[in-house]
Every structure is written in C-alpha cells, then in structure tokens.
Amino acid sequence: MGSPAIGGVRLSGLGVKPLAQAALIAGLSVALFAAVWLYGAGLRDARYLDGWLLASGMILQIYFHVALKTTRLSPKAVARWRALHILLGYVLIAAFLSHANFSLPDTGMEWALWLGFFLVAASGVFGTYLSWSLKLRHSITTGFNFDRIPTRREEIAKEVYTAVTQDAAPSQDIPLPDLPYDVWILDLYANHLRDFLQAPRHFTAHLLGTHNPGQRLIDEIETLSRFVDPSRQEKLAAIKSLVIEKDGLDFARVHLLLTRGWLFVHVPVTYALIVISVLHVIVVYAYSSGAW
Known part of the structure; x- marks a missing residue:
C-alpha cells in the first residue's frame, strides 16, 4: 500500500517528532535527487536508478500490507511499520517525480x-x-x-x-x-x-x-x-x-x-x-x- 501521509499524523512509531519528520523527509528527498543527479552526471541513464529505487520502495509498501494481513504483530510493531510506511510514502513521491523528470507522460x-x-x-x-x-x-x-x-x-x-x-x-x-x-x-x-x-x-x-x-x-x-x-x-x-x-x-x-x-x-x-x-x-x- 504505497501511500504518503499528511502532516497531521506523527511518526510516533519511530519516535520522531513533527519537526524532525519534515527534516527527515526533506533530507531523504534531497539525498535521492542528489544521487540521481550524480548518477546521470556519470553519463549513465539516471532513469534506471530512480526507477529501481521507486520499484524497491513500492515492493516494501506492498510487504507492509502483506505483513499486517499474514502475521501477528504486536501493537508497537504495527506502529513502527505504519510509521515507516508513511515516511517511505513521502520519499516515493520524490522518487516518482524524479523518475518522471517533473514532466507529463507521453505514452x-x-x-x-x-x-x-x-x-x-x-x-x-x-x-x-x-x-x-x-x-x-x-x-x-x-x-x-x-x-x-x-x-x-x-x-x-x-x-x-x-x-x-x-x-x-x-x-x-x-x-x-x-x-x-x-x-x-x-x-x-x-x-x-x-x-x-x-x-x-x-x-x-x-x-x-x-x-x-x-x-x-x-x-x-x-x-x-x-x-x-x-x-x-x-x-x-x-x-x-x-x-x-x-x-x-x-x-x-x-x-x-x-x-x-x-x-x-x-x-x-x-x-x-x-x-x-x-x-x-x-x-x-x-x-x-x-x-x-
């Protein structure tokens, strides 16, 4: 379930305060953009990097859904998974925008x-x-x-x-x-x-x-x-x-x-x-x- 979250929900499961949430998400997004830029600067197709990062993140989001349905997790474990799910959802938005090159699709x-x-x-x-x-x-x-x-x-x-x-x-x-x-x-x-x-x-x-x-x-x-x-x-x-x-x-x-x-x-x-x-x-x- 690859979903981002809204600012009203705290990442309490990870023990992260609201301001730290924003800084963490922004930092990860900037790091992703920087990594993609450096990859492309090496005369390689950066779409492969952000594409596979995006795919890996989506697989983790699906695993979150499967884990909740098939395993018995403690309330604390569920809270940690959900917090990670929310955090990863924000970063996946950045990965998707990078992969799409901030442009509308063609095909x-x-x-x-x-x-x-x-x-x-x-x-x-x-x-x-x-x-x-x-x-x-x-x-x-x-x-x-x-x-x-x-x-x-x-x-x-x-x-x-x-x-x-x-x-x-x-x-x-x-x-x-x-x-x-x-x-x-x-x-x-x-x-x-x-x-x-x-x-x-x-x-x-x-x-x-x-x-x-x-x-x-x-x-x-x-x-x-x-x-x-x-x-x-x-x-x-x-x-x-x-x-x-x-x-x-x-x-x-x-x-x-x-x-x-x-x-x-x-x-x-x-x-x-x-x-x-x-x-x-x-x-x-x-x-x-x-x-x-």
Missing part, C-alpha cells in the same frame, strides 16, 4: 502509471487523514460497533422524544399559572431537534472535522435553559447530553464508513499499479540499449 502506459500512482498517493493521504481525525475523537469511536450505530441512534431519538413530551413537576408551591416552558421545549424539538435526530446529519461538517452544526444545536438548548425553571433545566440537560451523543455517532458513522470504503480504492489500485509497473519494466528493457 498511454506512462499515463496509466501516472494516474495509478496519483490514485494510490491520493487515497493514501485520504486514509491517513481519516486515521488522524479518528484519533482526535478517540473517545467517540472507542468500543463502538459500526453496525450498532443505527440502533443507538433510534434509541436516542426515542429518549429525546420521551423527555420532551413528559410532564415536568410544577415550578411553584403556590398554584399559579406556569410560563409555557413545555411549549418552548416542544418548539425547540420541532424546529431544531426532530430532523437532526431522525437520520444521520452533517456529513460534510464531520468529514472536515468542524463542530459548527452540532454546536449550534447545543447553543439553542443552552439558551433556552436560561429561561426555564430548574425542573425543565434538568430536562434540557438530559436532552443536551443525548444530542451530543447523537452528534458523536454521526461523526463516527462518517469516518468509520470512509475508513472501510477507502481501502476498496487504495488496495486494488495499488496492485494494479504494481502490474503496470512490471509491464513498464519489461517494455523498457525490451527496447533499451541497457546503458546503466
């Missing part, structure tokens, strides 16, 4: 290699972003089965409806007419909460990691809570907790769904890229003079 096979590498890299970046964003909301997704989310969402909707419709205790000892607190709460439910609770919401916001839509609902509840009596404040506090949980479920659904789905792009395209790369090597050596 159909070259275009296939370009598109294949781009899809692998882009899906790798996207998958790494998902992993990073899930870590930021770890408490929401921990222990939650993806298939359990719809059931719990329905339970929350019923609990909120029950809380909204149940009668509250009188707010005064003297039997004076109450303010229409329950009507206000019903109005809040009808105008803001009911639609939110009936189905998954705020897909784009959760994908981008913004809390604005869910926070607006919480603000509506907190604003109303300032104008009602203590018994209704308790009711609104319970509703607020359920709304926060529902918003967390929506976040978990988006990211767990995408975490499942992106592999159906990343893995097949990776293996397709390997096949095209093998064909590319065969064609190159079939029509080259073999000058190294």
